[in-house]
Amino acid sequence: MTGTTGTGLPHSDDPVLFHIAGRAAHITLNRPKALNALNHEMVRRIDAALTEWEHDPAVQAVVITGAGERGLCAGGDIRAVHDDARDGDGTASAAFWRDEYHLNARIAHCAKPYVAVMDGIVMGGGVGLSAHGSVRIVTERSRIAMPETGIGFVPDVGGTYLLGLAPGELGTHLALTGAQIGAGDALLCGLADHFVPSAGLRDLVDDLAALPVHEAVARHEQPPPQGELAERRTWIDLCYDAGTVEEILHRLLGHGDPSAKEAAETLLARSPTALKVTLAAMRRARRLGSLERVLDQEYRVSCAALGTPDLVEGVRAQVIDKDRNPRWSPATLAEVSGADVERFFAPLGDRELGLGEPGTAPQAAW
Structure with a gap:
């Protein structure tokens, strides 16, 4: 069902499509x-559509899906970010993130139901487009992750906020490892x-x-499959409650559970x-x-990451050469100082995102 919206497969070449059905x-x-993958043009178009629908009394809900059979969204267009960080001055990426993060906050404040169909792969920026919504649907095909540490980046799009609300230290585990989770764990x-179930999504839409x-969701909702994290809570909470990454690794390696060792690796x-930094x-x-x-905070961290070699x-x-052999700099945890970490959180002055300032939070107009 991923990629259909009840009226057939999308056929336009536009990167994001809009229509109203009932x-x-x-x-x-x-x-x-x-x-x-989400780019700046798509962010702008989605924001413009939400503005238009705010003033349309016929629109009672917003539904977001992804074209194709593989998933909702694999994240932001990191090739473009890579090229900007390597060859440009970072302004294009900063502008993209500014609008993207504003859209994430707007989705969270949407006064009409915002229904995210999280079928298939949902990662990074795809989480930002879906998990801030008020009605979030997962299926047996859902694979959800914030995998940023694997590309030398840090969870953004409100990911550190969402994962910080997870029970115990589950969110810390997911943020650091970038592990994919299914429906039950989501x-x-x-x-x-x-x-x-994915077979019921067309009828739901x-x-x-x-x-x-x-009422529509109640017609199709079923008990979810069991996840894996609940039975791992004991070692996850114990190991990730440490104050440093070094101590987390020490606890994971010494715990004895094979899953803990796998996380350490x-x-x-x-x-x-x-x-x-994560x-x-x-x-x-x-x-x-x-x-x-x-x-x-995430905007400060993301902008700072543009000036570092690891991104x-x-x-x-991971994406361009696909040799899966990144040469990190610094190469070890011991070489990353507290001052190195603090630089990611330095204020940006007049370049701040400014969402958290009094009177600047998105207001629900619906």
Whole structure:
């Protein structure tokens, strides 16, 4: 069902499609060959559509899906970010993130139901387009992740806010490792609300045209499959409660559970700088409280990452050359100092995102 909205497969070459069917307005991410990776044009178009639908009394809900069969959205267009960081001055990426993070906050404040169909792959920027919504549908095909540390980056799009709300230290585990989770674990971690089998999505979307969202979802919702994280909570909470990445690794390696050792091996392959900044960002996000203030922090971190070698190297190794052998700099956790981490959180002056300032939070106009 991924990629259909009750009226057939998208056929336009536009990167994002819009239509209204009955009570529901539909957004279809339409770059299936790129797994619907999000670019700046798509962000602008989605924001403009939401503005238009605010003033349309016929629109009672917004539904977002992805074209193709693989997933909703694999994240932001990191090739473009890579090229900007390597060859440009970073202004294009900063402008993209500014508008993207504003859109994330706007989705979170949407006064009409915002129904995200999180079928298939949903990662990075795709999480930002979906998990801030008020009605989040997962299926047996859902694979959800914030995999940024694997490319020398840090979870953004409100990811540190969302993962900070997960039970215990589950969010820390997911943020540091970038592990993919299925439907049951997404529900456990608060990234989704309802499970609907993928075979029932077309009928669900059809019902959204005629019924209130809660009635349509109730018709198709089923008990979710069991996840894996609940039975791993004991070692996850124990190991990730440590104050440093080094201590987390020490606990994981010494725990004895094979899954803990596997997590440690994953961390050892990640960017040391990204790991330390991610842990600091997660801990700070919990204290900041609001999504807007966390997005402000993430914007500082993202802009700072543009000036470091690991983001360019990580995208090169994982996405462009695909040799899966990034050469991180610094290469070890011991070489990443506290001052190195603090630089990611330095104020930006007049370049701040500014969402968390009094009177600047998105206001629901619907």
